[in-house]
Amino acid sequence: MSIYESLGVRRVINADARLTRLGGSLMPESVLDSMREAAGSYVDLHELHIAVGRRLADVTHNEAAYVSSGAAAGLFLASLACMTGNDQAAIDRLPARSELKRRVIVQRMHRIPYLPAVALAGAEIIEIGSEPELHPGELDMALDDETAAVLYVAGEHLSQGALPLHEVIEIAHARGVPVIVDAAAQLPPAQNLWRFTRDLGADLVVFSGGKDLRGPQSSGLIVGRADLIEACRMNGAPNPRMGRPMKVGKEEMVGLLTAVEHYLADDEDTRIARFETIVRDWIATLNALPGTQATREFPNEAGQPMPRCRVELDPAVVGFDASELARRLWGGNPRIAVKHDERAISMTPDTLEPGDEREITARLVALLQP
Numbered sequence: 001m002s003i004y005e006s007l008g009v010r011r012v013i014n015a016d017a018r019l020t021r022l023g024g025s026l027m028p029e030s031v032l033d034s035m036r037e038a039a040g041s042y043v044d045l046h047e048l049h050i051a052v053g054r055r056l057a058d059v060t061h062n063e064a065a066y067v068s069s070g071a072a073a074g075l076f077l078a079s080l081a082c083m084t085g086n087d088q089a090a091i092d093r094l095p096a097r098s099e100l101k102r103r104v105i106v107q108r109m110h111r112i113p114y115l116p117a118v119a120l121a122g123a124e125i126i127e128i129g130s131e132p133e134l135h136p137g138e139l140d141m142a143l144d145d146e147t148a149a150v151l152y153v154a155g156e157h158l159s160q161g162a163l164p165l166h167e168v169i170e171i172a173h174a175r176g177v178p179v180i181v182d183a184a185a186q187l188p189p190a191q192n193l194w195r196f197t198r199d200l201g202a203d204l205v206v207f208s209g210g211k212d213l214r215g216p217q218s219s220g221l222i223v224g225r226a227d228l229i230e231a232c233r234m235n236g237a238p239n240p241r242m243g244r245p246m247k248v249g250k251e252e253m254v255g256l257l258t259a260v261e262h263y264l265a266d267d268e269d270t271r272i273a274r275f276e277t278i279v280r281d282w283i284a285t286l287n288a289l290p291g292t293q294a295t296r297e298f299p300n301e302a303g304q305p306m307p308r309c310r311v312e313l314d315p316a317v318v319g320f321d322a323s324e325l326a327r328r329l330w331g332g333n334p335r336i337a338v339k340h341d342e343r344a345i346s347m348t349p350d351t352l353e354p355g356d357e358r359e360i361t362a363r364l365v366a367l368l369q370p
């Protein structure tokens with residue numbers, strides 16, 4: 001009996017997205033092996049943090065890198081790093097922060113649900129952009145002596161009306177203000193690991209370890225400027241400072257490194273071609289059923305260059321709507337998770353284990369055929 005069965009918890013086939021509430025992602029064998037090996041002995045955690053960071057910086061073509069306990073923790077540490085810099089006395093005085101720059105500027109369209117991680121650092125979030133389109137002058141005007149950083153949330157789905165990153169960087173740097181990029185879900189393409197920093201000049205960039213990288217769930221990657229990464233490290237665990245509650249174990253550090261190396265060795269085109277095949281097969285099968293219309297969507301809802309399958313239902317023919325279909329998929333055993341609204345469900349292939357796509361097809365055919 002599996003551990004989940006013994007607990008009376010159903011397994012989930014995840015065609016929704018890499019969501020924390022569904023367990024994020026599944027780690028490759030090589031990652032699991034490295035974590036098991038790391039778990040086998042004690043180590044100086046400071047030394048390991050620095051060594052893993054150096055290797056991660058190397059393989060991702062960055063000046064420096066740091067393993068956090070997730071991208072949200074990365075936002076927390078990056079914000080704090082921009083507020084304290086490498087001022088050990090200021091870090092020691094935290095949470096007293098009256099003498100620190102505290103403002104973090106965010107464009108209105110980048111108001112994501114993860115911003116509390118920035119507020120948790122003690123930052124004051126200043127939202128700019130009252131018009132449908134942001135003007136460079138609005139950003140320039142918002143930058144003052146109290147500004148610690150500009151936060152930019154990457155992703156094609158959030159770019160509508162926003163100032164593009166290269167412009168944000170140019171304006172912020174002219175005033176000496178660092179730019180943090182939240183790129184938590186912006187992989188693939190793998191080049192994003194260095195594009196925002198090396199190519200575009202962002203100061204700190206945050207990625208989730210537990211999304212497309214398929215590293216440990218409670219891991220995140222911060223890359224960027226060496227002095228700011230050092231400030232992240234000074235504020236973070238195992239130091240008994242503000243970042244201490246978001247500690248990273250030796251297993252997660254080593255696991256994330258292995259995941260990044262695995263990711264960079266993987267052939268992205270082959271992987272995405274496999275996703276296209278799955279989506280094409282879903283479309284062919286589902287369009288043969290009455291009252292369903294399946295189409296390919298690209299890019300996906302997180303702005304990633306990967307296809308999804310959207311299935312619209314005609315309730316008059318099928319007898320129920322898409323929300324009900326999603327409910328029935330979720331109610332089975334194993335559960336099947338899909339995205340949905342009233343009109344359609346959407347399924348993504350990138351989170352599936354081999355064979356899952358056929359199990360999903362079989363369940364859908366059973367539920368939808370007259």
Ligand SMILES: *Cc1c(COP(=O)(O)O)cnc(C)c1O
Binds near residue numbers: 069072112183184
């Ligand atoms: C998923 C996500 C996060 C949080 O990532 P964790 O690694 O789960 O902490 C932050 N920002 C964005 C844009 C995300 O998509």
